[in-house]
Structures are given as C-alpha cells and as structure tokens.
Amino acid sequence: MPGQFCPHCAEQVCQRDRYCEQCGAWVADLRRDRVEIDVGVAAGVSDRGRRHHRNEDALALRGSGPSRNSAAVAIVCDGVSSSARPDEASETAAEVAAESLVTALQTHNSPAAATRLAIHAADKAVAALADAGPTGGKTPACTFVSAIVTGNTVTVGWVGDSRAYWIPVAHANSAPTRLTSDDSWLAQVVEAGILSPAQAAADRRAHTITAWLGEDGQQVEPHVVTIEPDGPGVVVICTDGLWNYLDSVEELAAAVPAQALHDPLGAARRLVEVALRSGGRDNITVAVLPFASDLVDASIAPHLAMTIS
Template sequence: MSQLPRPPQLTACPACHEPLEPADNFCGGCGADLSAVPPPAAPGEHWRTGVPGRGGGRADARPAPGPLPGPPPGSDCSASPTAPPASAPPDPRDPRAAVAVPGQGAHALCGAPGEPGAARPGALGAGRACTACRSGMIDKDGYCEHCGHAQPRERDHMEHELPDVAAVSDRGLRHHRNEDAYAVSAPALADGTTATVAVVSDGVSSATRPDEASAAACAAAGEALGEALPAGTDPRRATHEAILRAAEAVAALASPPAVNEPREHEPYRQVNAPACTIVTAVVTGELLTVGWIGDSRAYWVPEDRGTEPARLTEDDSWAAQMVAAGLLSEAEAYADERAHAITGWLGADAYEIEPHTASFTPDRAGVVLVCTDGLWNYAESAEEMAAITPSDARTRPLAAARQLVAHALECGGHDNVTVAVLPFPRPSDGAGAS
C-alpha cells in the first residue's frame, strides 16, 4: 500500500479560524482535531516587504491581510467604551479571566519569562484542571488532555502601573497568543528628578518566534534607557542607542548557520528570522522624546480637547511610503491590502537599522499614547485616537489604558493590542494643566 501524501500545513482552524502553530494537533480556540479536517488557507496580519531603501529588499511570502472585522452588533467604535466595573466577577469560561494582575515597583517588563509581570495565576503548567471542560488535566505544552483546549498563557493579558505611567496588553480575539510586549520604568536622574520610560514592541507574525522577538526588544531597550538616562545621556541619544541595543538582542535570536554552510553575507542574516517593531517614549522634565522602527506608534493627546492632537511617529510601511511619495492619499494608501507591509523592523534579516528619533516640548498638559497597530487599526488618525481616549487619562492612566484596549476588543480585536499611557507633565511632579 502506498503512503498517503501529507496534507499541507494548516495555518488556521477550519472550524473557528483561530491561528495555529505548525506543531498544533488541536485548535487552541475550539479544540477541533486538526488531523481530521482539510486545511484551508488563512491570511496573515503583519508581514515584511522589500521596498527599496528599507528592510534589505526581501519580499516575504506571507499573503496580504484581509479587511479588519467590523464591530460586533450594538457596539459603538467611534466613542470611548465604558470600562467594566472592577467588582464584576470574572467569567470562568473566559480563558483570560484569571491572568490580569497589576504590576508593582519602579520597573516592570511584560513578555519575558522570569521578569516582573510574567508569572500570573492561570499560567501554563502541568497538573491543573482545564478551564474549558473542567475535567481534563493539562499537559506540559499547555493543552487539555481531554478536550485539547489551549489554556491561558502568561502573556494573554498583562497590566502594569507605576506612579506616572501605565501599560496594558491583550492577545485580542483572533490570535492564539500575544506577540506584543512592553516595558515601563521610572529611572531616577542625576539632578534628583525622575524620568518616565515606556517601550512597546509588536512581533512580526510572519517571522519565527515573534513573541520572543518583542520580549527581547523591550528588555534590551528598557535596560539601555535605564542605564543611559541616570548617567546624564541626552534622551534623544539614549533613545537611539536603546533601539540599536534592542536590534542586537533580536538579531541574536536567529539560529546560526551550519558549520559547512557558506557565509556569503556577514553578519549572518537568517531568512524569516525572529523580528518585531519597536516604539519608545521618554518624559524628562519638560521634554518628550520618542523613537521607533516599524509601524508601532506614539500619539500626543492634549488634556484640553479643544486643541489639536498629533501623531508623533511616521510608519516604516508601504502605505507611508506611498503617501510620502505623493502617489496616494492617506485614505487610499491605508485602504490598500499592502498598507501594513512594513519596510523597517528589528531582526537578523533587517539589512538596515535606522532608528527614528524626535523630541518635543509640549506647551500644555496631556498624555502620550505608545501603542501597536492592534489599537490604532481602529483609530488611525490623531483625531480618532483623541476621541477614544478618556478625558481623565492624565490622572488615571491605567484606567485609560484599559479602556483603549477594551475599545479595540469591542471593535473586533483582530490583532494583539498593547498601549502605554504616559501623563505629561508627570502628575507626581505636582504640575497641572496650563
């Protein structure tokens, strides 16, 4: 008897369309047996492109993403959602119900095992009862031995709050894991004041191990800023060096070539190596400094909504290049299926690492929002982002971050969602609105 040909690799569950890992035998969303169903094709979200001048000119084979899903019936995605009451009991059927825990201390990193914020109730672990069927036990890979349901992961939902910055990250409603990460800190400066730092990173889904890439980038950039700013380094220079440090950390995740493999290009660049985007924000006194590579963004939202908000970053993306070249309007470019093809990223296969940095001195009170496209997909312009930002975001940054994430989830939750909220001036400095 001849052996049956092996079917092509499933990328999404045919029953519920949940994204899959290459080694998955069961769907993490609905528990379907993947060996018994035919594999349909699934679109990707984040992919890389070889636009000349950025990203090394390599075209990725990942298909372009389809349109984002619309909001659920009855929801209003043009206004800020109402946060659920704190006293509401968690739904035991929700696999994320037990994993949201605010962070503590002056430094918090979410996304790297062993760091503050990584260990949570409900995290993966053998010997626990399944959160779905309540009868099966969990194997070492985090799946129920009875129904095959994936259990809550440590990074499914993460929150941290420091006196002058807060961040929230959620895996969204369509992804099987959270490939975003963030780091927030408040390093003491030599003059006796304190800086506020936020780093946000979005793993490139078409690359290998994107969750590790984003975690490595946030850890490296956060550590670099925590060292440079107290030493008196100019915030803009410190930001530039921190992004380069993050790029090195992500590139180091790539597998080295075999001993007998020819090395035509040095340093070694692995095809489809771990990759991510990055955006940072630093508040020092009256100065606001941002840095980025990729399409994660920073927005300025003034407390006085009678004044104009602003987007502080420019995407490294196909859409941004079309707009900059005057070939398409912004609306036309972002409506194109190629809009989210990034032209700059961190990773071993990024031939050019060109950190963008900018400094601002806002003349009024407000907040800086640092986020991934899982949020700004639903509020692309600065005006739209300001419209969904709570009016008390400067005095209640954690509540504001929660509401912004909730807005993205109510609008479809197509991607992982991460946002950090940095008040300006810092409320702990006793400064008020001008």
C-alpha cells in the first residue's frame, strides 16, 4: 500500500501502526476501515467497529457477469486477534477463496465441491503467510464463511464461528434458519451437555474458536451445507461482530429489512448499523445474497441461470 499522509500535519504515517510520525495522530486506513461492495446480485459491508484499532475482518464478493456465467458468491473472514497479522490472514483467505470458487464453478464443480476446494485453497494461502513476514511465534489465522446462491440452491461453507443464515421473506412458508454451527468452545460444551448455553456464554472461554484457517499442524475440516429453498429469501453471512448482538436467529431475522431481497446493500448497511449502535465492540462484516427464482429469471440477467451440472 502506498504511503499515507497525516491530515493534521502532512507528515508520513507509519505504515505498520498507522500513527503519524510527527504528531502521533492515528490515521484511519481508508482502504479497510469501511468497505462496501455491491455486485448487484449480492452486497456486503465490513466495518472496523467502534472499539478496535483496525479492521481484521475481510469481505469478498463475486457477482455473475457475462464472462462468469455462474451465481452470486460471498465470503466473509474474521482474523483471529491473538494470531499474527490477522488482517492479512482474513484478506488473503477471502480473496483466494473468491477466485477459487469462481474458477471451480466455471469448471463445473458442484457448489459444495467448489466450497471445499476454496476452503482448502484459502487455508493453504493463510498458512503460507507465516513464511512471508514476522509472526512473533504465532501463525496467521482466520475464520471463514462462504455462500453461493444459484437459481435453485444455497450452499454455505464454514470454519470457525462466522455464521450463515437463511432468512425467507415474510410471506414465505419456511422459518428463518441458522445454517452453520460454530466451531467454538461454547458450542462444544453445550452440545456435549456439560454446560447450559447461559452458563457457557458467561465463561471467559465462550468465544474461543476450535477451528480456523492457517497453519496449526492439522488439516482443516470444512463444513458444507446446501439447501433448496422453496421460496424467496436472503442469505446473510456475517462475523461475530454482528451476531454477538443478535445471537438468536429470530433476533437476526427481525433486524433484516423487508427490502433486503431487492436492496442487499441497504440490508447489509442496516445490519452493520445495528451492531454499531449496540456498541460495535468488534469488527463487523455482513454480506447479503438475495435468493429468488423470479428475480433470477426476470429482473437480473439471463446469465444467472445455473450452468453447473
């Protein structure tokens, strides 16, 4: 990234820590502090939040285009704060996975197979970061969640505690659903029946994740789920910066605006705003992907029709 200058005294800003070398002022990273991406068939927002010093979340979206006759693709990653260079880890994972997904879909892999390939590619790329700069003994790591929306399926893949939700529009028959289960200490002790959800949530280990991308000597195990919705709705994928404030699927669904199907960027902005208003203690990243066969057929473009066998 090219050097940035301090708006207060026009001196060089230290690239490593973003403080002005003359007046000490902290200068925002214009590239990462607030990211909004709208590719038409999906949109997303990533925000530094109100407490953190930098945005260690990353967001990547790929929309359909004439040359990429596939679907809407979104990836959200959350850099593990206690790891080295978590911001680089999440950005690398999101971008590598996005490219991998697009290529895999173009070469006629199923969305589920493409997701697995993408997660492995991202894992490898994050692990490789350990050799590319200082780690202070701790290797770069991040979470991962992806969504692929085609004409008739929704496929999500994840590692860690970033989540995906299926939110049908109000008049549809199906109920809002969380599609992911967290790779976290909390989820494990609750599932094992050791602690109640309330007891586990009060524990300091509640947010400790049990799986991530990046070198830790273990092969990453992607979770992949595909659903075939019977009506229109939106897929929301997000980091814990959002779901910390909207833990139940009902709360989250209630916060999704009615216009989400037609205005995914507005919906993503709205959800990020909810987290910011609630305190914004962590970085917040949300992507919204509309699913509606009538939209696909009628309003967006003919190339959204799935060509995957």
